[in-house]
Amino acid sequence: MTNANDERAFALLPLLGALASQVAFLTGVLYYFGWAYSRAFFGYFGVPAGTLGFSTQDYVLFSVGTMFVPLLATLLAILVLLAARRLPAWHALVSGRPRDTLRWWVRAFALAGTLLIVAVAVLVYVPTPFAAPLSVEAPFLLIAGAAMIGYASWLRWRYPTVLGVRRTPRTVMQVRTIALVAVAMIGYVWAVAAFAERKGHDDAVHQEAVRFVDRPAIVVFSVDRLGIEGSGAQVGELTEPNGRYRYVYSGLWLLARTSDRYYLLPQQWQAKRDRVFVLEDNDSIRIDIARNP
Structure with missing residues (x-):
């Protein structure tokens, strides 16, 4: 025998499952965004992001600030679509x-959605002169196509009497909905990844243009001479009699820090001209970090 409290608890299970799935999906999107962003950002400096050993938490944190614009645009688009969904009726x-008008709406949405999805498939699989100019818009066209077909299907299911058609069986409707949602999610993840890569590349270009004002300044003290020179990096010798370190390197910015390595940029680093210096963290060096003046 179950009491009222047990029944309420069981009633919450579908809601909790839905919330968990949404959280899992959002975490996956944030992770993918952070991975695409870091790959583009560090790739601009010639450093593969995979060598930096970032964790899932790191990738999610990379995406928190830069995902604000895509998430806000998504929420606004959903609100607009919800407000406009009654327009055909x-x-x-x-x-x-009413019958002719609603049929026109259904056919228009179904045809437009099908054409958009076919156009994206052609752009992806068939080399055409239009593929490159529409590469940015392609994922949004895919999302719009799936949404239009889904909306036409919903109108047929919602107003069968007005349209003079038989209502689609619920099972068929559910399978169709799942397929269209999957297509829309592919387009959404595609759009997010493309935005992340552009954002990462643009942020790297901006860092170079402003001379890395947001990066910490690094001073390296070393027992042995290191191969750090040129493009603003400076080296000096320490003459302290009992000092452990003999060389000091300045004019460096910190690009990234891993558990065992420092990735350093010379002060006047330029793309396709300068290198990124990688120092292994060991007892032969000391790293001092300061604010970029």
């Missing part, structure tokens, strides 16, 4: 010919 009602 209202238009059919006031037109005086």
Whole structure:
């Protein structure tokens, strides 16, 4: 026998499952965004992001600030679509010919959505002169196509009497919905990855343009001479009699820090001209970090 408290607890299970799936999806999107962003950002400096050993938490944190714009745009688009979803029914009602008008809306959305998805498939699989100019818009076209077909299907299911058609079986409707949602999610992840890569590349270019004002300044003390020179990096010898370190390197910015390595940029680093210096963290060096003046 179950009491009222048990029934309420069981009633919450679907809600908790839905929330868990949404959190898992959001975490996956943030991780993918952070991975694409870091790959583009560090790749601009010639450093493969995979060598930096970032964790899932690191990738999620990379995406927190830069994902604000895509998430805000997604929420606004959802609100606009929810507000406009009754427009075809209202238009059919006031037109005086509800069946013909609503059928026109259904056919228009179904045809437009199909054409958009076919166009994206052609752009992806068939080399054409239009593929490169539309590479940025392609994922949004895919999302729009899936949304239009889904909306046309919903209109047929919602207003079968007005349209003069038989209502689609619920099982068929559910399978169709899952397929269209999967297509839309592919487009969304595709769009997020493309945005992340552009954002990472643009941030790297901006860092170079402003001379890395946001990066910490690094001074390296070393027992042995290191191969750090040129492009603003400076080396000096320490003459302290009992000092452990003999060389000091300045004019360096910190690009990244891993558990056992420092990735350093010379002060006047330029793409395709300068290198990134990689120092292993061991007892033969000392790293001092300061604010970039």
